[in-house]
Amino acid sequence: MFHARCTLRRSALDFVTLCPNGYLFTNYRGFSSIRSVFADGHVAKTGGRVTGILNRFYRTFRTLITVFALLIFWIIFAARSPYFLTADNLLNILFQSANLAVIATGLTFVIIAGQIDLSVGSIEALVGSAAAVFMVTHHQSPLIAIVGGLIIGISCGAVNGLLHAVFRIPTFISTLGMMSIARGLALILTAGYAVYGLPESFRFIGQGHISGVPFPVFIAAVYMVLGHIVLTRTSFGRHVMAVGGDEKAAAYAGIRIGRIKQLTMMISGFSAGIAGILMTARLNSGQGTIGETDLLDGIAAVVIGGTVLRGGAGSMWRTFLGVLTVGSLRNGLNLLGVSAFWQQVAVGVIIIFAVLVDTLQRRDPE
Amino acid sequence: MDTSSNRIVFILILCIAVGVGGILLQRNLTAKSPRALPVAALVPTPSGKPVVLSGQLHIGYATETLSNPFWTTVSNAANEVAKTKNVTVTVLGSEDIAGEVKNAEDLIQQKVDVLVLTPWDAQGIIPVVEKANAAGIPVLTVDQNAAGGKVETYIATDNVLGGKLAGYWLAEALGGSGKIAVLEGKAGATTNNDRLSGFHEVLKMYPKIQVVVSLTANWKRDQGLTVMSDILTAHPDLNGVMALNDEMALGAMEAIKSANKTNQILLVGYNGADEAIRQVNTGNIAADVVQYPEIMGRLMVEWAIRIKNGEKPPARLNPGVNVIDTTTLKKAFTAISKGK
Numbered sequence: 001m002f003h004a005r006c007t008l009r010r011s012a013l014d015f016v017t018l019c020p021n022g023y024l025f026t027n028y029r030g031f032s033s034i035r036s037v038f039a040d041g042h043v044a045k046t047g048g049r050v051t052g053i054l055n056r057f058y059r060t061f062r063t064l065i066t067v068f069a070l071l072i073f074w075i076i077f078a079a080r081s082p083y084f085l086t087a088d089n090l091l092n093i094l095f096q097s098a099n100l101a102v103i104a105t106g107l108t109f110v111i112i113a114g115q116i117d118l119s120v121g122s123i124e125a126l127v128g129s130a131a132a133v134f135m136v137t138h139h140q141s142p143l144i145a146i147v148g149g150l151i152i153g154i155s156c157g158a159v160n161g162l163l164h165a166v167f168r169i170p171t172f173i174s175t176l177g178m179m180s181i182a183r184g185l186a187l188i189l190t191a192g193y194a195v196y197g198l199p200e201s202f203r204f205i206g207q208g209h210i211s212g213v214p215f216p217v218f219i220a221a222v223y224m225v226l227g228h229i230v231l232t233r234t235s236f237g238r239h240v241m242a243v244g245g246d247e248k249a250a251a252y253a254g255i256r257i258g259r260i261k262q263l264t265m266m267i268s269g270f271s272a273g274i275a276g277i278l279m280t281a282r283l284n285s286g287q288g289t290i291g292e293t294d295l296l297d298g299i300a301a302v303v304i305g306g307t308v309l310r311g312g313a314g315s316m317w318r319t320f321l322g323v324l325t326v327g328s329l330r331n332g333l334n335l336l337g338v339s340a341f342w343q344q345v346a347v348g349v350i351i352i353f354a355v356l357v358d359t360l361q362r363r364d365p366e
Numbered sequence: 367m368d369t370s371s372n373r374i375v376f377i378l379i380l381c382i383a384v385g386v387g388g389i390l391l392q393r394n395l396t397a398k399s400p401r402a403l404p405v406a407a408l409v410p411t412p413s414g415k416p417v418v419l420s421g422q423l424h425i426g427y428a429t430e431t432l433s434n435p436f437w438t439t440v441s442n443a444a445n446e447v448a449k450t451k452n453v454t455v456t457v458l459g460s461e462d463i464a465g466e467v468k469n470a471e472d473l474i475q476q477k478v479d480v481l482v483l484t485p486w487d488a489q490g491i492i493p494v495v496e497k498a499n500a501a502g503i504p505v506l507t508v509d510q511n512a513a514g515g516k517v518e519t520y521i522a523t524d525n526v527l528g529g530k531l532a533g534y535w536l537a538e539a540l541g542g543s544g545k546i547a548v549l550e551g552k553a554g555a556t557t558n559n560d561r562l563s564g565f566h567e568v569l570k571m572y573p574k575i576q577v578v579v580s581l582t583a584n585w586k587r588d589q590g591l592t593v594m595s596d597i598l599t600a601h602p603d604l605n606g607v608m609a610l611n612d613e614m615a616l617g618a619m620e621a622i623k624s625a626n627k628t629n630q631i632l633l634v635g636y637n638g639a640d641e642a643i644r645q646v647n648t649g650n651i652a653a654d655v656v657q658y659p660e661i662m663g664r665l666m667v668e669w670a671i672r673i674k675n676g677e678k679p680p681a682r683l684n685p686g687v688n689v690i691d692t693t694t695l696k697k698a699f700t701a702i703s704k705g706k
Contacts, residue, residue: 083476092475096468192553192582194463194489196513207493279464285489290464334472337456339432340465 062306063318065357070325077332084335091214097327098216099124099275099282101320103294104301105227106271108319109264111302112231114244114311115171117265119160120272120298121291122182127153128276129186132195132286135202142202150273156182157269161262171265179295186288195286206281216278223274228316240264244311300347301326304354325350423453425670426473428466429484429508432459434585434613435639436659437484440508443663453667463490470494474501480670482506488513488556504673508662511556519679521665523657523687525557529564531689532634532655536575536606539632539652539691543574544605547597549590549614550582561610561636578604583614590617598625606632612639612654619650638690646695653691661685 078085103120110117131149134140140148156178163174189195208215231237242250243260251257272291279290305322307314326347333343427444429437441457448455456473460466463486473481474497481498485491488511495515498505504518511520536546548565551558569575578601583589590609598604598621607622609615615635622631628650635642638656645651662685669679690698 081476089475092471096471192584194487194554196489203493282493283463283467283487283490284493285487287463287487287490289462292462293465330468331472334458334469335476337458340459340461340469341432 059306059313062357063321066304066306066318066321066325066354070321070328073325073328073332077328077335081332081335084332089331089335091217093324093327093331094217094220095214096331097323098214098220099278100294100297100301100327101220101323102223102271102275102278103298104319104323105224105316106268107298107302108227108307108314108316109231109240110171110268111299111307111309112244112311112314113240113261113264114247115164115261115264116175116299116309117157117160117171117268117272118175118295119156119178119182120268120275121293121295122179122186123153123156123269123272124276124279124291124294125186125288126156126182126189126276127273128280128290129189129195129286129288131277132198132280133189135199136195136197136286142199142205145202146277149277150270153269153271153273153276154266155269157266157272158262160269161265164265165258165262171261175265183288190286190288192288194283196284198280198284198286202281203284204281206278206284216282219274219278223271224316224320231316236260236263241312241314244313246312296347297326297330300351303351306354306358308358309355423451423480423671423674424476424478425453425455425480425482425667426470426476426478427455427457427482427484427508427666428470428473429457429459430466430486430510431461432457435641436612436637436657439639439659440484440663440666443660444667445663447664447667451667451671453671455667460486463487467491467494471497474498474503477501478503479674480504480506482508482666482670483510483512484508485510485512486552487554489554491515504670506666506670506673508666509557518673519669519681519683521662521669521683521685522557524684525560525687526564526567528636528655528657528687528689529561529566530568531564531687532561532608532636532653533565533568535653535689535691536608536632536634537569537572540575540606542572545576545578545601545603546606546608547594547601547604548577548580549593549607549609549618550580551585551610551614553582555585558610565608583609583617585611585613587613587617590614591621592617594618594621595624598622598627604631606634608634610636612637612642615642615651615654616645619645623650643690643695646690646692647699649692653689656688656690658685658687 074085083089103124107117107120127149130152131145134145134148135142160171160174160178163169163177164171205215205219210218231240239250239255239260242253242255243257247257275294276291280286283290301322302314302319303309303322304325305314305318305320307318307322329346329350330343333346338346425444425448427441429441432438432441437459441455444455444457456476456478458469458473460469466483466486467490470481470483470491471494474494481503483491483495483505485507491512492514495505495512495517499516505512505516506519506521507517508521509523511517511522540546548562550562566577569577579597581593581597583593590613594607594617597607604627607618609618612635615633619628619633622628622633632652633650634653634655635646635651636655636657638654638658642651642654643656646654665683665685669683673679
């Protein structure tokens with residue numbers, strides 16, 4: 001049933017993998033599907049989504065709708081506020097969305113694999129607080145503090161994954177528990193206070209510039225590009241898509257689903273950790289309360305971009321679109337003086353609308 | 367199935383387009399921007415010579431959560447004064463320091479003339495204060511201060527005095543001896559520290575008064591309720607409670623009511639919120655330290671104008687503080703109804 005390796009064979013479709021046991025795994029433009037190729041040559045669908053011309057059209061159409069919606073928001077905001085479409089403000093949007101972009105990158109991997117990570121906001125706070133405490137109470141250098149913090153982030157993600165892999169607890173539940181645990185630990189570490197007195201060099205991470213581009217934007221951009229490369233050009237990325245598309249078929253195709261899911265949870269924890277470091281540097285203090293809106297905004301960004309929550313399809317480009325949309329929405333509504341309460345309503349409405357558009361277009365013949 | 371879902375999506379896009387078109391059209395008909403028309407506003411200055419402001423002054427106020435009526439009172443008062451002086455105030459509320467920093471950055475982006483802040487956290491707000499300093503925007507703080515950066519003036523009640531007043535009232539009302547609990551606000555907040563220090567300083571003079579527990583409820587009503595219930599379970603013979611803001615006091619009040627201990631426990635609040643004062647009238651809350659958020663709002667706008675005209679404000683502005691309890695409140699109401 002399990003085969004260690006499948007031969008890779010490129011054809012007109014990208015990334016076609018023909019496995020010795022006859023299972024054909026294709027990944028075309030963000031879609032994965034697994035069909036069984038029988039001895040007499042006929043092909044049957046065993047799972048995943050249909051990769052066909054129609055679906056390709058729908059996916060492009062979906063992306064167009066997202067871009068269109070984003071443009072509409074920009075037009076509305078630009079019309080109502082003379083400050084919105086300035087280069088300064090656009091950079092401001094990117095700057096404010098930097099930690100959201102990092103979290104959304106990690107969440108993309110998790111959601112494509114068919115899982116969810118509810119603990120990203122709490123891990124962000126925990127890693128930020130831990131790094132601050134390392135630097136202030138234990139007088140470590142920023143580098144060691146960052147490394148230590150990121151190790152904590154990866155560990156939280158690993159725990160999330162292990163609870164799922166070993167004890168079969170759904171990631172919804174395990175990350176729900178971790179959300180509470182990490183938040184509690186962050187508040188314990190900081191005792192509710194702000195941990196301040198961070199070394200000057202650390203501030204650069206949140207407030208420095210590289211030839212005009214704020215450093216967090218730089219980090220977020222690099223991280224997203226890396227994420228995109230891993231997702232589209234490595235076998236790991238393809239396996240993540242397969243696991244999300246159809247777990248059983250992926251298992252038959254020789255993919256170690258437990259390991260893939262574990263790794264995606266660790267990536268998410270790592271991303272939340274980086275976001276925590278960025279936020280701590282921006283506030284120049286360790287705060288145990290950060291990240292509470294980042295969970296909703298992160299999932300919103302991934303979903304608005306067009307990655308379906310069920311998994312099996314998605315791309316970093318979509319997430320980037322989603323991050324831009326959420327960031328522009330919040331910034332634009334702020335510039336218009338709309339209260340934070342209405343902003344929350346707006347984000348929720350947009351999420352529902354985005355998923356609605358997805359549901360209307362779904363083509364699932366099975 | 368293809369065509370029908372296709373059609374639905376097309377209709378949705380059509381609706382969006384019509385909606386956007388409508389908004390843009392409306393926008394053009396009622397075109398108004400903060401700097402559209404130069405407006406002459408005469409503002410009296412100490413030298414006596416009136417100064418003409420060309421264009422409206424735009425004040426940006428990034429504050430704590432607007433679900434706390436204290437901040438809505440400050441904002442509404444500021445808006446009312448702003449209307450008479452031809453000034454606009456943009457108020458952005460937030461739920462935590464990270465949100466507030468984003469709001470403040472957006473206000474700086476809009477090139478507000480003056481930035482007013484009520485920081486959730488004195489440390490976390492420093493980078494934003496420095497950003498405003500670098501952009502040449504004067505910064506004022508209201509009620510909570512920033513621990514760094516250049517702040518023109520700090521408008522706040524003398525919270526140390528307020529804490530002392532509360533301490534005196536509670537100690538005297540308890541006859542100099544008893545067990546009390548304290549509900550604290552957010553750890554590290556300037557107002558929290560000030561109120562606590564004043565409170566404890568006075569209590570030192572009453573050695574028979576014992577603070578059995580001091581827990582935080584983070585300025586929030588629901589946390590005040592839960593923390594108070596737990597305290598009541600652990601200390602059934604409590605005599606008094608000092609809640610460092612009215613939201614927590616109102617939550618604690620409900621907990622005390624459920625435990626049927628309203629007659630046994632003297633509850634003191636802090637802020638002077640409308641709802642709390644009503645409860646002082648009914649006796650559910652024994653006393654309340656009254657702040658003047660309306661005056662804070664007014665001072666914020668008035669001094670923003672004066673700072674923009676080049677005047678140097680005092681480092682600290684004090685709107686005043688008082689303490690009221692059920693007897694004084696009833697006396698005040700009788701006096702008001704008698705037309706005095």
